[in-house]
Amino acid sequence: xxxxTGPPLLNEASFPGRRGYLPPVNDxxxxxxxxxxxxxxxxxTALRLxxxxxxxxxxxxxxxxxRSFGVDQGFYPLGSCTMKYNPKLLExxxxxxxxxxxxxxxxxxxxxxxxxxxxxxxxxFASLTGMDAFTLQPAAGAHxxxxxxxxxxxxxxxxxxxxxxxILIPDSAxxxxxxxxxxxxxxxxxxxxxxxxxxxxxxxxxxxxPQVAGLMLTNPNTLGLFEKEILTITRMIHDHxxxxxxxxxxxxxxxxxxxPGDMGFDLVHLNLHKTFATPHGGGGPGSxxxxxxxxxxxxxxxxxxxxxxxxxxxxxxxxxxIGKVKGYWGHFSVVIKALAYILQLGYDGLKQVSADAVxxxxxxxxxxxxxxxxxxDQFCMHEFVLSGLKDNPEQVRTLDLAKGLLDYGVHPPTxxxxxxxxxxxxxxxxxxxxxxxxxxxVAIMKELAKLAKTExxxxxxxxxxxxxxxxxxxKAARHPVLRW
Amino acid sequence: MNHPYLPLTAxxxxxxxxxxxxxxxxxxxxxxxxxxxxxxxxxLPARTEWEVKKLFNHWAELNTPVSQFVSFLGAGAYEHAxxxxxxxxxxxxxxxxxxTPYQPELNQGLLQAFFEYQSLxxxxxxxxxxxxxxxxxxxxxxEAVLMVYNATKKTEFxxxxxxxxxxEQVVRTYTxxxxxxxxxxxxxxxxxxxxxxxxxxxxxxxxVIVQHPDFFGRLTLxxxxxxxxxxxxxxxxxxINDPISLGLLEAPGALGADLVVGEAQxxxxxxxxxxxxxxxxxxxxxxxxxxxxxIVGKTTDQNGQEGFVLTLQTREQHIRREKATSNICSNxxxxxxxxxxxLALLGPTGLKEVALSxxxxxHYLYTELTRIPIVQGxxxxxxxHEFVIALPCCPEDLFPKMKAxxxxxxxxxxxxxxxxxxxxxxxxxxxxxxxxxxxFCEEIERCLQ
Numbered sequence: 014x015x016x017x018t019g020p021p022l023l024n025e026a027s028f029p030g031r032r033g034y035l036p037p038v039n040d041x042x043x044x045x046x047x048x049x050x051x052x053x054x055x056x057x058t059a060l061r062l063x064x065x066x067x068x069x070x071x072x073x074x075x076x077x078x079x080r081s082f083g084v085d086q087g088f089y090p091l092g093s094c095t096m097k098y099n100p101k102l103l104e105x106x107x108x109x110x111x112x113x114x115x116x117x118x119x120x121x122x123x124x125x126x127x128x129x130x131x132x133x134x135x136x137x138f139a140s141l142t143g144m145d146a147f148t149l150q151p152a153a154g155a156h157x158x159x160x161x162x163x164x165x166x167x168x169x170x171x172x173x174x175x176x177x178x179x180i181l182i183p184d185s186a187x188x189x190x191x192x193x194x195x196x197x198x199x200x201x202x203x204x205x206x207x208x209x210x211x212x213x214x215x216x217x218x219x220x221x222x223p224q225v226a227g228l229m230l231t232n233p234n235t236l237g238l239f240e241k242e243i244l245t246i247t248r249m250i251h252d253h254x255x256x257x258x259x260x261x262x263x264x265x266x267x268x269x270x271x272x273p274g275d276m277g278f279d280l281v282h283l284n285l286h287k288t289f290a291t292p293h294g295g296g297g298p299g300s301x302x303x304x305x306x307x308x309x310x311x312x313x314x315x316x317x318x319x320x321x322x323x324x325x326x327x328x329x330x331x332x333x334x335i336g337k338v339k340g341y342w343g344h345f346s347v348v349i350k351a352l353a354y355i356l357q358l359g360y361d362g363l364k365q366v367s368a369d370a371v372x373x374x375x376x377x378x379x380x381x382x383x384x385x386x387x388x389x390d391q392f393c394m395h396e397f398v399l400s401g402l403k404d405n406p407e408q409v410r411t412l413d414l415a416k417g418l419l420d421y422g423v424h425p426p427t428x429x430x431x432x433x434x435x436x437x438x439x440x441x442x443x444x445x446x447x448x449x450x451x452x453x454x455v456a457i458m459k460e461l462a463k464l465a466k467t468e469x470x471x472x473x474x475x476x477x478x479x480x481x482x483x484x485x486x487x488k489a490a491r492h493p494v495l496r497w
Numbered sequence: 498m499n500h501p502y503l504p505l506t507a508x509x510x511x512x513x514x515x516x517x518x519x520x521x522x523x524x525x526x527x528x529x530x531x532x533x534x535x536x537x538x539x540x541l542p543a544r545t546e547w548e549v550k551k552l553f554n555h556w557a558e559l560n561t562p563v564s565q566f567v568s569f570l571g572a573g574a575y576e577h578a579x580x581x582x583x584x585x586x587x588x589x590x591x592x593x594x595x596x597t598p599y600q601p602e603l604n605q606g607l608l609q610a611f612f613e614y615q616s617l618x619x620x621x622x623x624x625x626x627x628x629x630x631x632x633x634x635x636x637x638x639x640e641a642v643l644m645v646y647n648a649t650k651k652t653e654f655x656x657x658x659x660x661x662x663x664x665e666q667v668v669r670t671y672t673x674x675x676x677x678x679x680x681x682x683x684x685x686x687x688x689x690x691x692x693x694x695x696x697x698x699x700x701x702x703x704x705v706i707v708q709h710p711d712f713f714g715r716l717t718l719x720x721x722x723x724x725x726x727x728x729x730x731x732x733x734x735x736x737i738n739d740p741i742s743l744g745l746l747e748a749p750g751a752l753g754a755d756l757v758v759g760e761a762q763x764x765x766x767x768x769x770x771x772x773x774x775x776x777x778x779x780x781x782x783x784x785x786x787x788x789x790x791x792i793v794g795k796t797t798d799q800n801g802q803e804g805f806v807l808t809l810q811t812r813e814q815h816i817r818r819e820k821a822t823s824n825i826c827s828n829x830x831x832x833x834x835x836x837x838x839x840l841a842l843l844g845p846t847g848l849k850e851v852a853l854s855x856x857x858x859x860h861y862l863y864t865e866l867t868r869i870p871i872v873q874g875x876x877x878x879x880x881x882h883e884f885v886i887a888l889p890c891c892p893e894d895l896f897p898k899m900k901a902x903x904x905x906x907x908x909x910x911x912x913x914x915x916x917x918x919x920x921x922x923x924x925x926x927x928x929x930x931x932x933x934x935x936x937f938c939e940e941i942e943r944c945l946q
Contacts, residue, residue, distance in 0.1 A: 018802065019605055023613050023841050033842035034580040036851045040931045041861050046745055046849075049856050051879050054716045058751045060744065061620055062845040067582050070841045074586040074834075080606030083594030091596055099594050100502060102546050107769065108584075111557025114564035117574050117771030118908055120896070126559025127770050140539045152632035152773070153827035155814070166674050192814035192824035196643075198674035201819040239528035270526045275533040286827065290502070294831030295607045296597035296791065297630070298773035301827075314670070336670035340573070340635040340663040340760070341771025353553060358500065359543030365498045368522040369505050375525055376513040392517075392525050419602055427599075430815070445502065448509040474799075479602040482798035489796035489808040493785065495626050496616040 018480055020076040024497050027063035033070045080480050081295070082424060088450060090377075092396045092427035092439025093187065093235060095265045095287035097370075103291060106353050107346035117341040121326045127345065128325035132318045134352045135302075141355075141363070142261075142281045143274020144304030149343040150314045154262060155189040156338065157282025157301030158229070161258050162197030163335045164280065164305065164312040165227055168256075171333060177226035177255070183212055185236055185431040190229045190260060199226060206433060210236045210389040214245045221249065227256040232276065233266045233394035235431040235439070237374065247277025256280065256309075264288045265443065266371055266395035269364030279306045285344075289351035300347035314338050369444035370395040373451060377442055380455045384462035388434055395443070401436035402462055407469035411436040414461050416483060419476035421457045500543070563768065563905060567933045569862075571883055571924025572712070572908035573634075573661045574771065575739050575763045577851065578928060580842045583765050587835045597791070597830070601806045602798075607830070608805035611793040614833040617840050621743045622735075622757035623750025624779035628790040630833040631825065634738060634760025635667035637776030638706065640789040640823055641734050641758045642668055646677065647822075648787050649732070651703035655694060656681040658915075659711025661738055668706075683914065691722060698729035704756075708736040709749065713922060714859070714876060714883030716746070723753035732756065739763045740777070742881055744848035745856065756780045765839030766832055775832035786812060789823030791830075851927045855882035858925035858934065865938045866923075871945055875916045885910065887920040888945065898944045904937055 020026070046055065065073070083089075089096035107113060115127055135147040151157035162180070169177050180194040183204045191201040202220055207213040211234065228250050233239045240246065247257045259278035265288045273281045285291050286299035293299070305313060315334040316327040358366060371394050378387065378397040386400040401411055415425035415438070427439040442451060464472055476482065499506065505513075514521060526534060544552070563576055570576075587593075591606065598604035611629045618627035631637040642654055654677060656665055665681060672679070680697045694705065705726045709718035718735055726733045735749035737759030749757045762774040780788060786809065794808035814821040843851065859882045866886055867874040875885035888895060892909045899906045907923035910916055925934070 019609060019804075022609070022616070023837075024616070032844055032846060033582070034844075034847050036843070036847055036854065037578055037927050038850075039854045039858055039927065039929070041857050044857050044860065046853050046856070049853075049860055049879070050716070050745055053719045053721075054746055054879060056743070056745055056747045058623060058748045060845040060849070062617065062843075062848060063841055064844040064846070065841055067580075067842065070838065071582055071586060073841070074610070074838055075589065077606035077610050078586075078589040078591040080604070080609070081591040081595050081598075082600075082603040083591050083596075085590035085594045089596065091599075094596055096596060098502060102549065104588065104593070106550070106553045109554065109557035110562055110564055111560040112562075113767040113769055114562035114576075115560050115770040116563045116568070116570050116576070116768045116905075118570060118572055119561075119563065119905070123561040124770065126556035129559065130553075130556045137541070140537070140541075143537055152636070152829075153825075155824045155826045156632060156636075159824055163670065163673070170674075187826075188814035188816065188818045188821070189824050189826050191819035192817075192821040195819035195821075196671075196824050241528040241530065244530050244533070267526075267529065269537070270535060271529040271533050272537045275536060276530075292593045292831075293596045293827075295592050295595045295604075295610075295834065296830030297827040298632075298829050298832060299827035335673065337635070337663065337666040338670055339667060339772070340633045340661075340774065344772040345770040347773060349553065353549050354502075355541070356544050356552065357546065357549050358502065360539060360541040361498065362500055362503070362543045363541075365500070365503055368525075369503055369510070371525045372505070372510060372513050372517075372522050375517045375519075379517050392528070394525075394528075415600070416602070419600065424596075424603060425600055445504065447504045448512065451513075476602050480605050481602055481802050481804040482800055484601050484798050484804045484806050485796045486806050486808065489794040489806045490811070493626075493792075493808060494795040495785075495792060495808075496612070496619045 019080060020073055022497050023063040023073065026065060026069060026073060029064055031064045031066045033065050033067045087422050087424065088454060089424040090426050090440045090442050091424060092441040093262055095441060095443055097290055097443040098445035099290055099292040100354060103350035103353050107349045112349060125324050128318055130352065131348060132320060132325055134348050137355055138283060138302055139304055142304050143272030144281055145307040146310045146313060147302050147304040148313045149302045149348055150339045151301035151303055152339055152344055153297060153299040154282055154284040154301040155193055157303045158189055158193035159196055160303045160314065160338045161280040161282060162194050162199060164309055165256055166197050167312050167335050168309060169226055177224060179224040180226055181220055181228040184433050185234050186229065186231060187235065187260060187262060194229065210238045211240050212246055214242050214249060217246060217249060221253045225253060225255050227258055229258040229260060231260040231263050233263050236389055236398050237393040237396035238389060239394055243276045262287060263395060266367055268367040269360060270367055279309060285347055285351035290354040291347050291350040298344050298347055300344040366444050373442040373444065373446050376451055377440060377455065381458055384459055396439060396441035398431065398434050399438040400434050402465055405465060407465060409465035409469050409472050411438055413472040413475065416475040417461050417472045420478045423454065423457060566903055566905045567937060568905040569907045569923040569925060570905045572922050573663055573738055574768055576768060576926050576928065577763055579765050579767065582842060583838050586838050587831060592831060592834055598807065601804065605804055608793050610834045610837055612795065612805050614837045615793060617837060618777050618779050621740055622779045623748025624757050625782035626785050627777060627779040628788050628792050630829040631776030631778055631790050632829060633774040633776045635664040637758040637778050638664045638736055639668045639671035640778065641756050642672060644787050644789060645704045645732055649703045651701055652676055653678045653699065653701045654703055655697055655705040657705060657707045658682040659713050659715060659717065660706060660708045660736065661712045664736060691725065698731065700730055702729055702731040704732040704734050706734045706736055708738060710742055710881035713885050714880040716879045716881060718749055718752055720752050727753065734758065741848060741852050744852035761836050764836035766835055773829060773832055775829045775836055787822055790825040791828055854927035855925055858929045859884055862925055862934045865934065869938065869942050875920055883922055883924045885916050885920050885922055887917045891919055892921050895944055899940060902940045904940060
């Protein structure tokens with residue numbers, strides 16, 4: 014029998030006859046299922062769901078939660094993910110009955126408050142990014158990207174420019190960018206980053222073929238560097254007849270300091286779960302609103318909220334719309350949380366958010382570059398990328414350093430991304446830090462650098478304090494066991 | 498500026514600036530071109546927590562949610578009782594504030610919960626494998642269509658009548674640029690689609706999408722239908738909009754379905770004006786390496802101890818980029834935990850009871866409503882917890898009157914050959930009581946006179 018320290022699986026804990034909940038009982042004369050559902054449709058296969066009491070279910074999931082690690086448990090400098098603090102107020106608001114019990118198909122006389130709130134969110138997102146209109150339908154950042162790419166595709170078709178079938182994407186981009194472009198039917202052309210880690214207009218020029226439909230760009234990019242030639246880049250793409258898409262994953266760097274719309278971007282998605290403090294939930298739900306400039310507004314998903322003399326209503330009157338990208342109107346409760354966060358900070362507060370996030374990243378970069386390689390040595394924005402240890406006679410890898418951090422109660426940075434940096438460690442402290450925390454992290458990273466020379470085996474065997482040790486991912490993929 | 502969400506104080510900022518070698522924070526933004534830097538100030542005052550609460554309370558009070566009515570509105574989003582234990586467990590901050598478990602050693606709890614979720618979905622659907630969630634039912638169906646198209650290269654899809662219009666619209670948006678032919682069959686209450694289906698099936702048919710129970714509440718998926726689809730060489734994609742039904746209905750896998758996808762909002766997620774909900778995706782094992790989204794698998798650590806990891810990642814965007822099976826990065830992780838907790842609390846008995854209670858209510862209400870001489874039943878047996886009736890007058894006239902009496906009568910249907918001009922769709926959850934339904938029938942009769 015294999016050793017196991019965690020709670021048993023739900024099915025292993027099951028005991029026949031136990032119950033965790035009594036549903037409301039209806040008071041009708043009881044009709045057996047057999048009289049309501051013909052035999053051809055009735056379940057014959059046994060329904061093997063676990064049977065547990067409420068207390069057992071509570072202990073089970075409490076135990077699982079204790080074997081999980083969120084922002085509330087400790088430092089989470091996971092680059093590109095903006096693991097900032099998730100304010101508790103945000104959790105209260107969606108639970109108000111006026112929000113939580115609202116059915117998406119109720120008529121507009123019942124939903125004026127929700128529509129007013131969503132309309133307000135659209136307007137604020139537009140002001141913050143310098144765009145003309147927003148849709149709140151996309152469920153996540155990648156979904157916003159797909160929506161943007163489908164809009165671009167529809168606009169090209171409309172203009173009869175179907176030969177434009179290629180999207181330019183820098184080699185430092187998130188994997189979702191090429192995946193989203195491909196999902197919308199585009200070819201992907203990779204653009205090399207310059208030695209300075211950004212796009213050099215000179216390098217871009219040779220790629221401007223007649224097939225180019227647009228460019229997807231994260232700014233600051235995934236190296237944490239601002240594309241300082243951005244005005245030239247967007248002009249070049251526009252002069253060439255293309256559109257420029259802004260991946261909002263790194264918007265936390267520039268709130269109030271510079272708007273994608275002013276930089277010349279035509280489409281922008283936001284990650285409410287990054288920039289606007291809605292919790293990541295172990296991987297979702299996120300929310301990825303998409304903003305566009307006026308010339309692309311006709312293609313936005315339907316329905317759109319419009320304001321009339323009588324209040325707000327849904328309008329599906331948009332013949333050039335790409336249609337719906339999601340059931341109903343988007344992740345309503347996530348939008349509530351993001352809007353509450355924005356309203357609490359106000360414009361000046363948001364600007365300070367970015368100022369502190371960038372300050373914290375530069376502070377760490379300054380202190381860590383003594384022991385770690387910094388391939389792009391300049392001021393960074395909200396994150397920076399290290400390339401393994403400087404003095405590394407034992408050739409300790411980034412993976413070992415990351416696993417070593419686990420033993421100090423710190424969630425490791427993003428590792429081995431972006432792909433253009435060897436042994437990458439991508440560090441994003443966010444603004445949710447104190448100076449003591451940053452100094453503690455620096456001290457831990459310096460200790461790891463020392464251990465890499467003195468006790469490399471200890472790092473290679475790390476982690477030693479977590480519930481399980483390093484797991485065999487190759488075995489998991491070769492012999493998939495995906496259910497009990 | 499000192500704010501509860503900005504822990505750095507002015508003196509800390511000064512010390513950090515000094516360490517970096519700058520005079521002030523603005524110097525760090527020099528890379529932003531001067532002509533666009535700091536240009537976009539707009540009026541947005543900061544508010545205290547109390548002020549924000551008041552504002553959102555105000556917005557919430559401008560709404561009249563279904564909980565303030567006796568509601569018969571379903572049509573794809575279903576009001577069900579949510580056990581009190583559920584939000585306490587799901588919203589534990591270790592789950593709530595975690596990222597996708599890229600570091601498995603630190604997140605065995607999350608990973609085990611997702612593994613349990615996958616197991617429960619496969620158990621309910623009768624499939625071999627399930628992913629760890631997608632955004633919602635409609636996008637899960639769109640992903641299923643794309644997956645089948647990529648796997649089979651066949652270009653025709655049939656949407657059997659009675660597919661949730663939300664799902665159909667999303668499928669069409671996702672596939673608009675592809676050379677696909679999508680046959681949407683019209684609803685016909687007398688024929689769940691089989692005759693019309695025969696006419697459109699061809700050797701180019703990649704798959705037939707069968708919602709079960711369908712948008713109008715009808716039971717559709719049975720062995721005969723699946724065999725008919727199989728005989729044409731096509732796959733069957735079952736779309737389940739309220740998987741509580743699977744407490745009573747045969748697992749689609751046992752009926753021969755190849756993929757089972759759908760919307761699991763009913764498993765403990767509040768209506769929340771349409772989201773976030775929970776898309777589930779399950780398939781036969783042949784499609785294991787074509788699945789979209791995150792998947793959790795079991796493995797062992799260096800000491801032979803069991804543990805869980807994200808697996809089969811070579812399908813995914815962060816590795817395969819433009820060749821990935823999907824662009825999914827975020828999914829609905831916390832909603833998947835919600836479904837897991839819901840099913841753990843209800844167990845097989847509870848799930849069957851909720852399903853049966855909903856069905857008993859729908860049949861009672863259908864019988865009582867159609868006793869009213871001018872109300873016409875538009876459903877035929879067998880139906881589940883939704884059905885269609887038609888009125889002599891336009892529902893536009895009836896609905897406001899019923900609302901004033903505390904009822905939401907259901908979802909108005911657009912005029913169609915199948916259901917006529919004045920039809921609407923009613924849903925009965927396990928929450929409805931005999932007294933409520935009797936009063937509803939009385940009020941309808943009174944309003945129609």
